[in-house]
Amino acid sequence: MAALRTLQPLARQAPRLASTARAPMVARRFLNTDTAPVLYSAHAKVVGARTGHVEGDDLVIDLTMAKALGGPGDAGKTNPEELFAAGYGACFQSAMNAAAMSMKIQMPEKKEDSIVETTVHFVGDMKKLDMGIRVDMKVKVRGLEKSQLEKVVEKAQEVCPYSRATRGNITTNIEVEQL
Structure with missing residues (x-):
C-alpha cells in the first residue's frame, strides 16, 4: 500500500510528461500582459453582429454573413x-x-x-x-x-x-x- 502511494504522484504526472515529450520545444517568452506597458490600443464598435457595421478609430466596415454559412455574402462587405x-x-x-x-x-x-x-x-x-x-x-x-x-x-x-x-x-x- 505504501508503494502505491509512492507511485501515485508519478502516475499523475505521466500523461503530462508524455505529451511534453512529443511536442517540439518552443522557447517561451514570459510577458505579463496585465502589467506590460501599452504600446498601442485599437478600438472597434460593432453593431448588428455578423450582419452589422464596424467603426473604429480609422475604420468603417460593413459586415455580411458568408454565403457558406447561409448568408448573402454581400459584395464589398466582410x-x-x-x-x-x-x-x-x-x-x-x-x-x-x-x-x-x-x-x-x-x-x-x-x-x-x-x-x-x-x-x-x-x-x-x-x-x-x-x-x-x-x-x-x-x-x-x-x-x-x-x-x-x-x-x-x-x-x-x-x-x-x-x-x-x-x-x-x-x-x-x-x-x-x-x-
Whole structure:
C-alpha cells in the first residue's frame, strides 16, 4: 500500500510528461500582459453582429454573413474570419521582418517579394454552438535560402502577438515556399 502511494504522484504526472515529450520545444517568452506597458490600443464598435457595421478609430466596415454559412455574402462587405485572416497575416509578416533583422538576415526590399496568405477556417457545429477556427498560412519569399526562410518563420512564430495569443488554442499550419 505504501508503494502505491509512492507511485501515485508519478502516475499523475505521466500523461503530462508524455505529451511534453512529443511536442517540439518552443522557447517561451514570459510577458505579463496585465502589467506590460501599452504600446498601442485599437478600438472597434460593432453593431448588428455578423450582419452589422464596424467603426473604429480609422475604420468603417460593413459586415455580411458568408454565403457558406447561409448568408448573402454581400459584395464589398466582410466578416470576422476575413478580418482575423488579414490581421494575423499582416502581424505575422511584420514579425518575420523583425525576426530577420534580429538574425541579421536581409528580407527582400520589394513588397511583392514577401507574401503571407492566411486562410481562416470557421469549423465545428453551428447547431450545437460548438465552433472554432483553424488557420492555414502560406509564407512565400524571394531571395532567401529555404533554411534561412524556415529560421525566420520559426522566430516569427515566437514573437508574433497573434501566434502567441493563439498558441495552444487553435491549430495554425504554416507552409513555407521560395518565390
